[in-house]
Amino acid sequence: MSETPGSNSPVSFATPFPIVGIASSAGEIKALQDIVRRLPIERTLAYFIIENPSPKMSPTSAEEIQTWTLLEVTHAVDGTMVVPGVIYVLPHSKRVRFIGQRLTLSERVVGSPQPVDLFFQCLADAQGERAIAVVLSGRGGEETRGVTRIRRHGGVVLVQDPLTAESTGMPRRTIEAGEADFVLSPGALVQKMVGLAPRPVDESERAVQGIIASVADVSGIKFSLYKESPLARRIYRRMRLADLSKVERYASRLQEDTAELSALTLDFLTGTTDFFRDQEAWHWLSEHVLPEYRRVEQARRIWILGCSTGQEAYSLAIALLEATEGNLSRGRSLLRLFATDADRGAIERAKLGCFTDSDIESVPQAYRSKYFERTATEWRIRTFVRNMITFGVHDVLTDPPYSNLDLVVCRNLLMYLRPGAQRSVVRRLSFGLQTKGGTLFLGPGETVGDQLGRFERLNLKWKFFRAVQQIP
Secondary structure, three states, rough: OOOOOOOOOOOOOOOOOOOEEEEEEOHHHHHHHHHHOOOOOOOOOOEEEEEOOOOOEEEOOHHHHOOOOOOOOEEEOOEEEEOOOEEEEOOOOOEEEOOHHHHEEEEEEOOOHHHHHHHHHHHHHHHHHHEEEEEOOOOOOOOOOHHHHHHHOOOOEEEOOHHHHHHHHHHHHHHHHHOOOEEEEEHHHHHHHHHHHOOOEEEOHHHHHHHHHHHHHHHHOOHEEEOOHHHHHHHHHHHHHHOOOEEEHHHHHHHHEEEHHHHHHHHHHOOOOOOOOHHHHHHHHHHHHHHHHHHHOOOEEEEEEOOOOOOOHHHHHHHHHOOOHHHOOOOOOOOOEEEEOOOHHHHHHHHHHHEEEOOOOOOOOHHHHHHHHEEOOEEEEHHHOOOOOEEEEEEOOOOOOOOOOOOOOOOOOOOHHHHHHHHHHHHHHHHOOOOOOOOEEEOOOOHHHHHHHHEEEEEEEOOOEEOOOOOO
8 A cells, every 4th residue: 555645734733843855766876965064053943865776876874974074963763743943854765744843754664655755744644834945967857746745735846957967867756746946056055045944024915906806916816715825925035035034115116117027926826635535534435425426417517626737527537437337438428527727827727637746646546547648758648537627717715606517526625715705705605506406515624614504424534515405
């Protein structure tokens, strides 16, 4: 069985200081040594060194690294209390979890991601915007889910310039995946890393609200209905990248720098998505809801909200094909599957149905050849799966909802909205579902709130609800 870290939003276990994960592969010590020797003797950041194994090279030991620096260097062991100003060397055979400042280590199971990728995923889930990934010279690097998750949760990814690397695999793959915030030489990486250390930040509420309003004007999306704290964290992340500490100065920059305003807008819209996220929930859906869809002659309408780049929509299409033993792809089906998002760029990517090796890590092996085509550089969803879905740009906060629905998948969207907006969305969804008594599938951290009278509970753990049917 493979393992993946928790797929929900970052838990509130973050340390009060950033943690830097420095990644390389065993035997690639030139860049690692250069970085470590340049680290300042300050207690503002904690550092973890993690290497992907090499069949011909031994991992770099804490004892060897200690000869390069005056900072304390130690092996990471179960129960370690993480403190700033220390370098921790993580064994590649272990998986780490952060519970506050304490580490818990367990064996990395067979079939799990490579040590670097697994560590970055765990770091993102625990640290959120306080996670910093540094990708150095190293072989391989096919898995990029970890750096993707760090950026989606508001962290920063620094990558060694491949022109200065002994082996370009790890830095090149991160850059090609579009997940590098900065591409620099080892010396410049240290300067940038130190610049990301905590310092006083002017968190002027009025300036933050002004920036959110500016992004709303540009995008046409009512971000005033979203919770302010997640958006503020995205603002502070962009400020760190721009080396600014005053919100007012960043607001002034946005008035002059359209590229930065576009980058912030993209940060606001970017969400974390995976195929079959929370697999136990998908199993329950397949066992208890989708069997009803085996009668392909019966008209069905399904709506996936906030579909981002399409992973969840394609997951549902695959689950439907499995539940109906492929009947939906043969002959004329009365199923209509709509997938929408407010982000036009995400919808265009979803329509393409093209994914990286890292993107499909959570797709069961049996499904890969059945529902995807492997090209030289990517995995492409097969045409018969793609043709099941109608993708479109839609903002559930302002656009009319779909109606006469059998199933709505609205996962990890409500959690970002203010309470009033949450109630409005749930009420809209209940109207769309009530004609048929359809099913609502929410994210694990979400609920229908005070609209419970409109639904009956089907599974409280995985948040399945059935709309109370209204007979005309």
